Amino acid sequence: MTYKQEQLSEEKVFKDPVHRYVHVRDRVIWDLIATPEFQRLRRIKQLGTTNLTFHGAEHSRFNHSLGVYEIVRRIISVFEDRPHWNKEERLLCLCAALLHDLGHGPFSHSFEKVFKLDHEIFTQKIITGDTEINRVLEKVEKGFSQKVADVIAKTYQDKLVVSLISSQIDADRMDYLIRDAYFTGVSYGHFDMERIMRVMRPMEDQVVIKSTGMHAVEDYIMSRYQMYWQVYFHPVTRSAEVILSKILHRAKDLFEADDFTFKLEPTHFLSFFRGDVRLEEYLKLDESIVYYYFQAWQDEDDVILKDLCERFMNRRLFKYVEFNPNLQMKDWMELYTLFQQADINPEYYLVVDSSSDLPYDFYRPGEEEERLPIHLLMPDRSLKELSRHSDIVEAISGKKRTDHKLYFPKDRIEALTDQSLKKKIITILYGQGEVEDVR
Template structure:
C-alpha cells in the first residue's frame, strides 16, 4: 500500500506503511478510542488535556515503528524481523480495551481494561480479530500474549511494557504537551539512538544514560505535579461517588435509568457483554450525567451537577495511622446535611518512579539495563546518583475529600463548620 501519514503534535508525522496497521486503525473498535480521553479527570485541572486514547495509541505505534526500524537496520543478528509486525500491532492495540472514564469505572463495576483489550483482540466478533486472523490464525493470540506479558521473547514484551517502554514514552510526552506542564519532556530522539536489543530484553548504551535518567526524573515529576494533582483526584472521587449512587439507586428506581441511561443497565445488573462495553464512551457517559442532573433523587442530581459543572471537593492529607480520626470529620459533614457516604471519601495515590528487579515480589519490575563498552550490563541506579535517590521509594499521599461548603461560615451551620475546620487544623491533617 502507499504510505499513509497522520499529522501529530508529538511525533510530527506518524507513518503507516503496512496495510494491516491501516486496516486496524479503521476498525470501529479502534475508532472508538477517539471518544475515550487519555486523562479524563485531569482535564478538569489542566484544561488543554482533552486528547484521546486514539492519538496516544497512534503515538505508541510510531515510537515502536521507529525502534524496530533501528533494530532491523543495525541489529539483524539479535533482532528477529519476523516479529516486527507483532510489535507494531501490539503497540497500536495495547489500550484498545480502555473504557469510558476507565479506571474509575473499572473500580466500581469490576471491569478490567487489559482483559477487555485481550478479548477485543481474540474475539471472532470484532473487526480487529478478523484483520489479525488474515495475518495468521494464531496471530491474535500472539498479540494478546504480548499484552499480558506471556509472549516468550522478552525483547517484544519490554518494548510494550517495562519501566521504559513505547507506551510510557508517548504518554509522558503527550500528556506533558496537552497539559502545558513541561515536567514530562525528555530527549526521545537520544533514547531511540541508544536503545539496543539484548538476549533477554532491551538495554541502552552507556553514552545515552543521561537521556534515560532524564526520562525517569520526568516521569517522577509528571506523577507528582500532574497525575496526582488534588483537584483532578477530587473530580475522580466525585465521579466515583456519582456512579456509586446511580448503581445503588438503580435497585429502587430501575425505570429512571432505563430511560436516562440504557447502556449502563447491563453493568448495573452485572451481565454486560463485550458489545455492551464497547457501546460506552466518555460522551455517552457525560450525556447520562447531564440527564441525572434532573433526577428526583437529591443526591444523584447534586453529584451529577457538581461533576458536570466542576464543583471540586476540598481535601486534607493524612497518614494511614490517623485514618480513624476521619470519623469525627465525617460526623460534622453529616451534621451540616451532607451524606458522608457520598460527600466524603479517601483517595490514595502512590507511585514507584523506578525500582530494581525484585523476584520475590508478586509483580516484579524489569529493571533498566545500561550496556557498557565491554558488553556487560549495569543496572541504571548503580550508575546514576539521581535515579538511585528515588529508586525503590514510593511517593504520593492519602487525601480525605469533603464538600467545599464545609470551609464557609456564612450560614446556620457556622458553629459546626468552625469545629470541622478546627479539626482540620490539628496535627493529624495537612493543608486543604
C-alpha cells in the first residue's frame, strides 16, 4: 500500500461543537494536522478582534480548517459513484480543504492591509516551500504539493475540485457561517447545512444544487447576508480593527524614524516593517507574539503608541458616527484641522472606515473577480441560475451594500479645556448623527 492509500489502523476523531465529530482515516491528513505549520493555526483566531464585541468568539483557524475538511469529506461521500466525479481527486480535495487557510497571519485581514500581504499567496508558499507540510504532500507523489497550491489559487484544471473550496456556496463559507454563529452566540448564521450537502451534485466544472434544495440555499444566502452586517462588519469590531491597524502603522513609522529607539526592539516585526518578509519569519509571528508586543509597548516613550496599545489591550475603543465620504468630505477636512489644533493627531485618531459586501451575484463576464453563479439542477436535467428561479435571491442579487463610519476618541475630545474648540468638534460630529457608544 502506497502512502497515498495508507489508512490509520483505526479512525481518529476530533470532537467538534459544530459537526459533532471530525473524522480522519487517511494517514496523509493525520500527518498534515501534526505539522508545525498547521498547529500554528491554533494561535490565530478565526475572527480577529471580534472577541472584543462577542466575547465567545475565541475559536481559531485550526477549528475552522478541520471543519472545512470535514464538510468536504462528507460531500465527497455523497458524490461517490456519480457521473462527473473523479475518485482520483478525493485526497487532493481533502488536503486543499484542510490547508486552505494555512497562510493567515495574526488578526488576519487587518494585518494584511497594513503590510500589504496576501494570505493566499503565503498559503501557497507554505505548501510549496521548505516546510513539513510540503514534505508530507510530496510523499504522496512528486508535484502533489503544487496541485494543492493550484486548487487554493483557483488555477487547478479541474474546476469542480476548486468549486468545493471556493465558490458562492462552498465548504469554507458553510463552515465559517455556522461556526462563527455558534461562537458569537447569534442566531443569524444558522441554515440547514446537512440538507445542502445532500442535494449537491457534481457537474463537469462546478457543484450544482438539486432544485428541491433551493429553499435551503436561500436560507444559506440570507444567513451569510445577516452575518456580515450583524457580526463581521459590527462597528465595535471595526473600532478595534482601526486601533489595531493604527498601532502597527505607528510602530512602523517609529521604526523608520531616525530619532526614536524602542525599549523593546520589535524583532518579530522587522521584516514586515522593511517589506521583505521571508517565509520562516512569517511563520514565527502569531497572535500571542503580537499581544506580547502590544503589552510591552504600553511602556514605550511614544505617547501615541502607548495610548493606542493601552486602548487595545484594555478595550477603550474609539466611538463612531455615520459618515458619507461622498457628501461630508468638507466636514472631515474641517475636523482634521480642528484635531490638529487640539493636539490630537488626526492621522491616528480620526479614521474613516468602510465596509461593503455583495451577498450573491450572477455571472458577469470580464469582471476582475468573476463569480460563478449557483446553478439549480432541474427535474429535466437542465441548469437554471439561482436568482432566475428564487424571488428571495433575485431581490438581493448583484446589490452591493456599503457602510461608512467615522471613528474618533470621544474621551480625548471631552477632556479638551479649550471650550470653543471642543464645541466646534462636537457640533460637526453630532451634526452627522448621534455619537454611538462602544460597549
